[in-house]
Amino acid sequence: MGGRSAAAAPAAIELRGISKAFGAVQANRDINLTVPRGTIHGVIGENGAGKSTLMSILYGFYKPDAGEILVGGTPVTIADSQTAIRAGIGMVFQHFKLVQNFTVLENVILGVEDGALLRPSLSKARGVLKQLAADYQLSVDPDETVENLSVGHQQRVEILKALYRQADILILDEPTGVLTPAEADHLFRILEGLKAEGKTIILITHKLREIMEITDNVSVMRRGEMVASVRTSETSPEQLAELMVGRKVLLNVDKTPARPLAPVLEVRDLTMRDAEGVERLRGISLDIRAGEILGIAGVSGNGQTQLLEILGGYPEKGARIGGSARMNGTPLPLSGAGCDAGQRRRDGIGHIPEDRQVEGLIMDFTAWENVAFGWHDAPEFNKGWLMDNDAIRRDAQAKMERFDVRPRDCHLAARNFSGGNQQKIVVAREIERNPDLLLIGQPTRGVDIGAIEFIHKQIVALRDAGKAILLVSVELDEILALSDRVAVMFDGRIMGERLPGQTTTGELGLLMAGVTETDHIPAEAGIPPEVAHVDELPRGRA
Amino acid sequence: MNIRESLIAILVLGICVVWALADGAAAQQGIGSALRLMTPLLLACLAGLYSERAGVFDIGLEGKMLMAAFTAASVAYITGSAWLGLAAGIGGSLALSLIHGLASITFMGNQLISGVAINFLASGLTVLIGQNAFGLGGRTPALTGDGRFGPITLPGAEALRDVPLLGPIYSGLISGQTILVYVAFAMVPITWWVLYRTRFGLRLRAVGENPASVDTAGISVTRLRYTAVAIAGVLCGIAGAYLATGLSAGFVKEMTAGRGFIALAALIFAKWRPWQALFATFLFGLLEAIANLYPNLDLGVVVVPSMFMNALPYILTVIILAGFVGRAIPPRAGGEPYVKER
Amino acid sequence: DPALIYDLGGKFDKSFNEAAYMGAARWVEETGGTYRELEMQSEAQREQALRRLAESGSNPIVMTGFAFGDVLTQVAGDYPDTKFAIIDMVVEAPNVQSVVFTEEQGSYLAGIMAGMASESGTVGFIGGMDIPLIHKFECGFAQGFKSVQPEGSVLINYTGTTPAAWNDPVRGGELTRAQISQGADVIYAAAGGTGIGILQTAADEGILSIGVDSNQNALHPGQVLTSMVKRVDNAVYEAFVAGADLEPGIRVMDLAAAGVDVAVDESNADLVTAEMQAAVDEAKAGIASGEIAVHDYMTDNACPAS
Amino acid sequence: MDKMPKWADVILTPLISLVLAMGISALVILAIGESPWMALTTMVEGALGSSYGWGFTLYYATNFVFTGLAVMVAYHASLFNIGGEGQAAMGGLGVALVLLYLPLPHWAIALPVAMVGAAAFGAAWAFLPAFLQAKRGSHIVITTIMFNFIAAALLNYVLVNQLRPVGSMDPASARFPEATNLPALTDIAAAMGFDWGRNSPVNVTFLVALAACFLIWVLIWRTRLGYQIRVLGRSEPGAVYAGINPVRITVIAMLISGGLAGMMAINNVMGEAERLVLNAVEGAGFIGIAVALMGRNHPLGILLAALLFGFLYQGGGELALWTSIPRELIIVIQALVILFTGALDNMVRMPLERLFLTMRRTSRGAVK
Ligand SMILES: Nc1ncnc2c1ncn2[C@@H]1O[C@H](COP(=O)(O)OP(=O)(O)OP(=O)(O)O)[C@@H](O)[C@H]1O
């Protein structure tokens, strides 16, 4: 549409020679970027390539060390976000900038209140929000507190914030990293709607499929520099991947059929009520055998977290749990004193948690300290009364070597690694323990394709070594690519099991929406809007 | 507002009612005493509320109050005007606020250390300057006349004095306080209104929860936090001035006697909310008044020694805290400087 | 030269350290001599201060406060040629003069005056930190009061249990109000800096108060009934005058020695009736003759009057 | 990828901050009409100029090491223990009871027993706040403040009514038996044949404090328990994931913290006063907060900060003793030192970082 015909018109955004250093780290070096008006422009690059930094500069969050920004052809000095907002730029950050205990409405008006009193702004915003909800199918309850919203809805709030500020240029930093496929699809339809209105969109993502699907142009960053800008129609995922990583990347998981052996974990009729009395798990039964990957698909919030926590030995406080489980034939306590995360590890259960920054790592600890995290009792890490830090460091260095964690410095704090490399540390720690059973939650969230390829390979290798793996992911692609069997969770229940080769995303989508296989109702009826169009997505590259 | 959040209020009012029924005269005196004793606590507590709601922890309330008490008393003595004293009190406290702001906002330092330093600074400077100026070992000469804030009789107080119930409450308790007491109590609804009904309040609460949200909205985190810290300075200033020129007649070294810390406890007790702050400080005032009125509680078999009656408010605080109040979650960004670039 | 060491409360504590300072000042004024003075900052410094002064040749060395007793016991023997005087404590050593005051006697007189001035039959006592020494004041006061009004009652409060109790005029004021509400119309303040708040509030509320240690009558002329003066200044002054010839042994500063007294001056002349003065004089005589035995709380940690 | 070399951050920054603090202090001294130079020399001379001065400096530092370590251990579990004052006071009670009521024939036996008594009482005083925090979520800052007041009342009661010898004016316990008196460092020096620190109160507890620094360093950075404490301090969800019980670790960390604060009593009560007096702690519990924070919650830093405060205490004490400068000046100087080295440190660090960054850039440019 707009982009191609308006070659003469000034670009919506033009960046010239932008550089930015954080202390000794050169995050952006001499970057040029032109984004034509009315287009969707993709930005890709490895973790830590400098994408977020560049966009934050455009939004006035960081000040560049050098360079020039042109908006609509005129140079502007973006001293702070207020200037950016006035220039019509809106941004949805990778890590949302919402006030958790404010209502949606309060978040939306923050910074753009009309007058000193809140009441008029609030009622005005309420009206505008209603209008926006109708125009873009962006409905959220304006009076709900943000912390009670799902991530998908929180993101809507961020988009609403930008639209409420009448942004013409919308920057989205990894918006789909935390979304379910259905939510992501919904988001893309909104973006297309915005583009049709003549708005300009910059989209950062690690998912090449999304780039191919929705963008007009795409720019590739590597180590702080802009290495290419191409028309999407003139490139391919393989080419983009190579530009990003600097080497060829296998986009498909390469695996042989599973040769499952005896059951490792048998769960029977697992139920769980949380402290508030809400039923989270309603009778889960499943078996995982040695040498197979059981994938659990489902929209997040349907009990997967609770399942992983109970199996990992740390159910939330005050929960009431029923049912039973056996690990290698011996009973596995699901609650009470025997249900202990440390004991689970000794029982041979490894766990890659869903949130690496909150659970999986101590961000202030060094990489080597994080390698002992959870395994501080392990005999090889201890020498009598004391921890054997040398041994831990040696072990850490070896793991970082094998898992290609960059930079290869085990004395660096976890927070100084990029997301992908942080995840590699967690994966290395858990996989290298060679557990009989590995619990995995969202292994590749926010991770770049190079690292995804690597992590997937490791998971398959562990399976091939005869270990049992429980994989929870909201990425259907990932589930289908890795699993030997797929179970779908909905509302605390397992809706059904499928073999990946014998199912479609459409069928799984129905199960994820809580429609059982026996119900032969038309796809659209009775299905929540978020999941109704799952089957329309072109998927299944696996 | 749910039951749990109103528990302190119910408790405090319950104590008042039971006391009034048991011994009306003592209750009137005790509650009056509680009102006076809670006033500096309330002001300091609200000061802390503004600062901490904006994400700047403030354990320097004590020091700011002390400094304010000193400057207020000194200026009130020199000029003979309590109002000028008040202004000086606010000024003295503000000066320390500025230091706290510099340390914790501009230079992204440790807010706790800064608070500790301010307490020390006030404790030393007041005596040092006072000794230099008045030669009384840090005391100021006694204030007289207009150098002090006197009690104000509210309209109709005399007429209503003999009306049952209303008389003792209105004429005996509400009327006859100094102006600063009314200021302190008025600050509660004002603070509530500012916090929850104004643009400033919205931004203030936001900057204490997630400063990045404010920053990305194009509002200066620094300016907001300085404003909050300054408001805290003003309120501590009033509190100190009240101590020196309202409740007593001059400055005595260390005269805040730990009230800043009690205010801090009350703030946590109140979970950083204005109405709850009112009741939490009232509770502390009330407990102290009770201990004052019944210094040797004779329980028939044993006489509780006065030391324990003195410690009673603190013991009860712990019990109430453990029994009723539950987890207090501070403003999420509290205590941490806002650092954009590591 | 002589030397004077103040206890932790500091030179200007509005109490006996300050009185000691006054005594030294009077000596300077009269003799033109010089002396050294030290203020303690911490417990550990006591010994340091004593030794350093002794070694630098100060003589005699006067110190205020019972807290020096323990250290002086240790140190005095090391400096046999130096004379020490300690106030409020008995230390038995050949080169130490122990100056003790009969606070109970002075307080007894104050109690008599309070008993005669009180119309309500209820008087108050507010002590600072809750320590035995202050109970001595309390007990003497209660005995004196009861000797006039056997059926009357004495309200007793202490400000606190930490040193902050000496510097909390606000709390003092509230305690005063609490006692007034319970009927007290004369209040005896033995509370250091806290007493300032007590006297102030008593004056504000229109009742009488009694000061302590130094003469505080003039703080609120016409509203302070009297002050139970403890002539620490005299003790210091006399020690300084005696110089190196300071007499060792126990020196009891009682009524007879004018060590304690109730102050009457122009500020409270209108309050002290002739009758009252007569009663006080009679009691003084009685105490001197042994006819009236004022019980000393310290002897058995108990008070017959309460 | 640090912005400046570690030595600059660890040595240069605090040093410049200290100089700034001293500069402002000098202005304050000038303002009250005294000579800063005289003040400085008096302080340095008094605190460091003789073995005797050192004896006092080390004595005070010993107190601050214990309370600083106490704050530090709790801090690593993200608990802000401002109850050091009360815990140290209770530790004193523990020492007094042990020494007064147990027949201990020799100090070498009495010391470990008294240490146990001190630590047990200090820890006991920290237990309830810890337990309430862990189980009920009662904010530890409030409860420890309250427990400071309660400890003062309790101690007052016990000293006045139970431990005070009859007839004694002083609210203090009887003297501890002669046999249990700790050797002062001066005695040890004398035994080794040289004259050091005569009549100064520093005693063997100083060596205990040094050992405590080392042991706490081992505890926090070398043991599983320390690892668990640090994990809990950084992230509670992380701790739970790692199989660390937050309640248990919270309580243990506070017990250690309280025990350390209590151990201070070995120094002041057993080593110096040789009896229990009222208010023996004299604010060392609060100074411990400043010491721990300034020492960056590391035992070595705490030791240095404690020495600095010991110096300020002793030097300041000398200043007040031998000049006409009021003793409150020392409090002001302390405040300025805390402020500049602890809270305004970035005021120095930021320009330094910029300096080092440009230096590095230019040198790198030169290599190219
Ligand atoms: N506030 C900051 N302070 C210091 N360094 C930073 C800061 N933000 C980013 N960096 C560093 O700058 C580099 C670029 O980071 P940036 O967040 O822009 O990467 P990205 O491309 O968005 O990565 P990802 O795909 O993981 O989001 C990284 O090395 C990062 O560690």
Ligand SMILES: Nc1ncnc2c1ncn2[C@@H]1O[C@H](COP(=O)(O)OP(=O)(O)OP(=O)(O)O)[C@@H](O)[C@H]1O
């Ligand atoms: N004790 C109280 N008395 C009267 N009104 C109260 C009281 N406590 C809370 N409220 C009411 O609750 C509303 C906001 O308080 P609330 O407790 O919801 O705070 P909040 O905005 O959620 O704070 P936070 O940002 O910490 O979550 C106010 O409108 C106020 O009227």
Ligand SMILES: [Mg+2]
């Ligand atoms: Mg990014």
Ligand SMILES: [Mg+2]
């Ligand atoms: Mg709320």
